Amino acid sequence: DGGITQSPKYLFRKEGQNVTLSCEQNLNHDAMYWYRQDPGQGLRLIYYSQIVNDFQKGDIAEGYSVSREKKESFPLTVTSAQKNPTAFYLCASSPRTSRGYGYTFGSGTRLTVV
Amino acid sequence: GIQVEQSPPDLILQEGANSTLRCNFSDSVNNLQWFHQNPWGQLINLFYIPSGTKQNGRLSATTVATERYSLLYISSSQTTDSGVYFCAVLNPRGSTLGRLYFGRGTQLTVWP
Numbered sequence: 323d324g325g326i327t328q329s330p331k332y333l334f335r336k337e338g339q340n341v342t343l344s345c346e347q348n349l350n351h352d353a354m355y356w357y358r359q360d361p362g363q364g365l366r367l368i369y370y371s372q373i374v375n376d377f378q379k380g381d382i383a384e385g386y387s388v389s390r391e392k393k394e395s396f397p398l399t400v401t402s403a404q405k406n407p408t409a410f411y412l413c414a415s416s417p418r419t420s421r422g423y424g425y426t427f428g429s430g431t432r433l434t435v436v
Numbered sequence: 437g438i439q440v441e442q443s444p445p446d447l448i449l450q451e452g453a454n455s456t457l458r459c460n461f462s463d464s465v466n467n468l469q470w471f472h473q474n475p476w477g478q479l480i481n482l483f484y485i486p487s488g489t490k491q492n493g494r495l496s497a498t499t500v501a502t503e504r505y506s507l508l509y510i511s512s513s514q515t516t517d518s519g520v521y522f523c524a525v526l527n528p529r530g531s532t533l534g535r536l537y538f539g540r541g542t543q544l545t546v547w548p
Contacts, residue, residue: 364540421466421526423484430477
C-alpha cells in the first residue's frame with residue numbers, strides 16, 4: 323500500500339544533541355512538507371520541498387535543517403539551536419501541482435527533550 | 437500568509453448530539469480541506485470543499501467562498517468522532533502550490 327512512513331514514533335533527546343526524524347513516501351509525490359504541532363497551536367510549517375535537491379524555509383525554520391536527495395525521502399534534523407524542540411512532528415506529501423488534492427500525512431513523531 | 441480561524445476551540449458533546457464547527461479565512465482560496473486528527477495523531481482528510489456542499493454519511497460540509505467561511509456539520513455524534521478537527525486552505529497568492537495553511541483546530545470530545 324502507498325503511504326508515508328515516519329520513524330521513530332517516539333524520540334527522546336538530551337539538551338544539546340541533534341536528532342534526525344525520518345520521513346519516507348512511496349506515493350511518487352513530488353512535494354513534501356514538515357509540520358510542527360504544539361497543543362492549541364495547530365500545524366505550523368517548518369520546511370517544504372517541491373522537487374529533489376530543492377527546499378524552502380517555512381514559517382518556523384530556525385533550529386531545523388532538511389535534505390532532499392531522493393524523491394522518496396525528506397529527513398528533518400532538529401539541531402541544538404532549536405530552543406524548544408518538544409513537540410509532535412508531522413510529515414506530509416502531495417503531488418506538486420495538486421491544488422491540495424492528494425495531501426497525505428504520516429503518523430507523526432513525538433519528540434521530547436529530557 | 438492567509439489567516440485561518442476556527443471556532444469553537446473546544447467542544448464537549450453527549451453521544452447522539454449534533455454540532456457545527458466553523459472556519460473563517462482571510463483571503464480567497466484555491467481549495468479548502470477539513471481534516472480529522474484521531475487521538476493517536478493521524479490526520480485524515482474528510483472533505484475537499486473549495487465551494488458548495490458535500491455530504492459523507494453523518495458528516496457534511498459547506499463552504500461559502502465569497503464570504504470566506506466553511507462549516508463542518510457532525511450529526512448523531514459518536515465517541516469515535518472525538519479528536520481534533522482542522523480546517524486548511526490553499527492560497528492562490530502563495531508561493532508554494534501545495535502549501536496548506538491550517539487553523540488551530542477544534543478539539544471535540546464525545547462522551548458515551
